[in-house]
Amino acid sequence: xxxxxxxxxxxxxxxxxxxxxxxxxxxxxxxxxxxxxxxxxxxxxxxxxxxxxxxxxxxxxxxxxxxxxxxxxxxxxxxxxxxxxxxxxxxxxxxxxxxxxxxxxxxxxxxxxxxxxxxxxxxxxxxxxxxxxxxxxxxxxxxxxxxxxxxxxxxxxxxxxxxxxxxxxxxxxxxxxxxxxxxxxxxxxxxxxxxxxxxxxxxxxxxxxxxxxxxxxxxxxxxxxxxxxxxxxxxxxxxxxxxxxxxxxxxxxxxxxxxxxxxxxxxxxxxxxxxxxxxxxxxxxxxxxxxxxxxxxxxxxxxxxxxxxxxxxxxxxxxxxxxxxxxxxxxxxxxxxxxxxxxxxxxxxxxxxxxxxxxxxxxxxxxxxxxxxxxxxxxxxxxxxxxxxxxxxxxxxxxxxxxxxxxxxxxxxxxxxxxxxxxxxxxxxxxxxxxxxxxxxxxxxxxxxxxxxxxxxxxxxxxxxxxxxxxxxxxxxxxxxxxxxxxxxxxxxx
Ligand SMILES: Nc1ncnc2c1ncn2[C@@H]1O[C@H](COP(=O)(O)OP(=O)(O)O)[C@@H](O)[C@H]1O
Ligand SMILES: O=P(O)(O)OC[C@H](O)CO
Numbered sequence: 263x264x265x266x267x268x269x270x271x272x273x274x275x276x277x278x279x280x281x282x283x284x285x286x287x288x289x290x291x292x293x294x295x296x297x298x299x300x301x302x303x304x305x306x307x308x309x310x311x312x313x314x315x316x317x318x319x320x321x322x323x324x325x326x327x328x329x330x331x332x333x334x335x336x337x338x339x340x341x342x343x344x345x346x347x348x349x350x351x352x353x354x355x356x357x358x359x360x361x362x363x364x365x366x367x368x369x370x371x372x373x374x375x376x377x378x379x380x381x382x383x384x385x386x387x388x389x390x391x392x393x394x395x396x397x398x399x400x401x402x403x404x405x406x407x408x409x410x411x412x413x414x415x416x417x418x419x420x421x422x423x424x425x426x427x428x429x430x431x432x433x434x435x436x437x438x439x440x441x442x443x444x445x446x447x448x449x450x451x452x453x454x455x456x457x458x459x460x461x462x463x464x465x466x467x468x469x470x471x472x473x474x475x476x477x478x479x480x481x482x483x484x485x486x487x488x489x490x491x492x493x494x495x496x497x498x499x500x501x502x503x504x505x506x507x508x509x510x511x512x513x514x515x516x517x518x519x520x521x522x523x524x525x526x527x528x529x530x531x532x533x534x535x536x537x538x539x540x541x542x543x544x545x546x547x548x549x550x551x552x553x554x555x556x557x558x559x560x561x562x563x564x565x566x567x568x569x570x571x572x573x574x575x576x577x578x579x580x581x582x583x584x585x586x587x588x589x590x591x592x593x594x595x596x597x598x599x600x601x602x603x604x605x606x607x608x609x610x611x612x613x614x615x616x617x618x619x620x621x622x623x624x625x626x627x628x629x630x631x632x633x634x635x636x637x638x639x640x641x642x643x644x645x646x647x648x649x650x651x652x653x654x655x656x657x658x659x660x661x662x663x664x665x666x667x668x669x670x671x672x673x674x675x676x677x678x679x680x681x682x683x684x685x686x687x688x689x690x691x692x693x694x695x696x697x698x699x700x701x702x703x704x705x706x707x708x709x710x711x712x713x714x715x716x717x718x719x720x721x722x723x724x725x726x727x728x729x730x731x732x733x734x735x736x737x738x739x740x741x742x743x744x745x746x747x748x749x750x751x752x753x754x755x756x
Contacts, residue, residue, distance in 0.1 A: 265336045265713050268324070268498065269704040270317055271697070272342040272427050273506065274363065274528060277313065279320035280697060281330060282704040284713050286723040288697065289330065292323035299360065304367035307360040310348050313427065314434055321494060332494045337711040338435075339502030339703030340486075341509035342427040344450045347402035349413070349475070350430070352423045355438055358410050361427070362402040365568075365610075369401035370619065382468065389465065391449065391456045391540060391549030393617060397566075398452035399426060404469040417472050424475040426451065428503050432486050435500060440487030443477040445554035446508040454479070456540055456551055459559065481554045482512075483710035502706025504553060507531040509702030511552055511562060514667040514693065515724040517717045522656075522663035523698070524649055526672035529613075530570035532652045534563045534663050545615045545655035555709070555717075563661055565614040565652035569607040570645045571672045576609070577641050583634050587671070590638050594677045597639035600742075602627040604647075604749035605640040612750075615655040620755035627749075645672065646682040647746040653686055667691050669698040676728070683730035687739055690730040 264283050271278040275298065281289040294316040299307040325331060345364035350357040362368070373394050377383055386394050396402070403424050407414045416422050425433060429443045448454040448461075453471065455462040461476050480486060486500040504512060507525060511533045514523040519537035524530060533552065540549045540561040552562035569576075574587045584590060604626050606612075611619035625640065656663060666688060672678055673692055683690040695701055701720075708714045734742070 266330060266334045267704040267708050267713065268335045268338045269700040269707070270321070270338070270340045270431065271506065271700040271703065272313060272317060272340070272431060274343045277316040277320055278700065279317070279324040280700045280704070281324055281328060281335070282701070284708065286695065286701065288695065290324050290328035291697070292320040292327055294319050302368070304370070306363040306366040308346065308363055310350070310357045310361050310430060313361065317431060318493070332496045332498070335498055336713060337501045337707040338489060338498045339705070339707030340428050340431055340500060341504055341506045341699045341703035342431070342447070344426060344447060344505035344507065345397060345399050346427050347399045347406070347424065348427070348430045349403060349406045349422055349424050351416070351421055352438070353421065355434070358413050358416070358422065359406045362405065364397055366402065367396050367619070369396040369405050372401050372404070385464070386452060387542070389455050389457070389462055390452050392452050393546060393548065395617070398450055400452035400465065400469045400471070403471050403475070407470065417475055420472070420474045422475055423477070424471070425477055428505070429477045432500060432503070435489045435493065436487035437490035437492065439490070441477045442480050442486050444480050444482045444484070444503040445551045445559065446482060446505040447503070448479045449551040450505060456549065456559070456561070459554070481557060483555055483706045485710070499711070500707070501710035502703050502708070504702055504706060506699045507533055507564065508551070508553055508562070509706070510669060510698040511535065511702070512705055512720070513698030513700070513702030514669065515717070515720045516665070516667065517721060520662070520664035521667070522665065523667045523669065525698070526570045526645065526668065526670035528570065528572045530567040530645060530649065530670070532565045532649060534656055534661055536561050536563055536661055541659060541661055543655070543659045545658055546617050547614055547652070547655050547659065563656055563659065565655060567645070567648045567652070568610055568613045571670070573605070573607040573641045573644060574672070576607070577638060583638060590642055591675050591677045593635045594639040594642050597635040601632070601636050602745060603632060603636050603640045604746055605637070605644045606749050606753050607641070607644050608753055615651055616750070616754065618754055618756050621753050624749070624753050626752060642675070642678045643681055646678065646685045647743065649682060650685050650743055650746070663688070665691065667693060669693065669696045679728070679730045680733070683732045684734040685739060685742060687732050687736065689732070691726050692728045692730070694725040694727040
């Protein structure tokens, strides 16, 4: 008899619930967007209640979209936007402040001040694999405790809990019975020692965070608690959890050292499986937990690009050059080739490997015959050139990606994927199922539940939809990439 798995994918702009059959098929999906709040320049917040409401709505709607009932569901997996920070009262469940989102830069000053201590900066990188940056949860928790009246005293008294979105959802789904996270989400807090797999007491002291606020850290396939029967009418075990980018690594079946995936959504996150050893980057890539199964950690290198699909949104909403993202493909095909136009989409600075927060965007090489097609093509190409930067950084760290699997909204664009293969000089593979984050969460839950016996099951289920093969000669590729590097050099601030 077919077994069914429910996956919650709680992303930055929307929440999805997806039901998978045990052969990997998607049976039904429901999605809800929720509001983004920008209370000040550089601040990004979510209302935890709005996140919760969107999740609960999709949990009901996904059953409306198919013939199954909750009795058909064997297990539940969760994947989530990472780093986003919630602090709540453990007695009332009430958050003390809105969720501070991963994109929020309000703690940049704190990070700059701490960065004067070179030994601390080095300690953070050695211990957590991360860079001292507002992106991660640690300074966000510290900010809440410092800025919400009475919060520090309540935290010291043991009344407040901290969680990333997985933990917050587990807490609410279980009716406040379970305060847990998984090793991938913990590895994005800047409070977690990725070598010992423990919360780090020195960092908790540095960021003045009481240890009692922290969730227990579990494997990605583990017992996280049961969804309370009040919610869906039946208890369902939560048995798989991973941050969304790591869940995509799992969902893309990148289980061998050297396999990489790149997710092209709003931003782009490229993650390379580096096996048992945490490889320390000399090129400002992040070392992170890829997944942890049966207590065994598989490490990964990660490069984060802030503007991927968001560049296309800007072409649509900011410049109004296009009506929808899909149009870009036909326009780019019409663009003059080798036109020497480069767009550097540093709207909020540059991410990996530059980490240049003050850089700002530019379009270079305009001539009288530049038209909309050329500008659109340059926007699409910028995402590929940034991926090339990450590939180069990984290679220079001694970790050449041998396979690149792609997913996310932008991966649907054949022209972009073709150019990506051209500029990387490597094959790019797109799977049939592109909901890879949810696949990863469902797979982890199914693994713990005993529906799947091991990672080999997913390796065999993964199906390729398209392979994009490089067409440019090495010299054409090198010339194009030199042009990109020159353009980036023009806008760098640090
Ligand atoms: N055919 C396309 N060509 C280029 N970009 C696209 C295309 N379709 C969607 N996108 C871009 O992909 C993004 C949406 O991808 P998605 O994976 O849903 O993102 P997220 O999960 O971050 O919200 C949007 O920013 C959109 O501009
Ligand atoms: O929600 P997404 O897909 O934009 O992913 C966000 C990342 O997890 C942030 O690190």
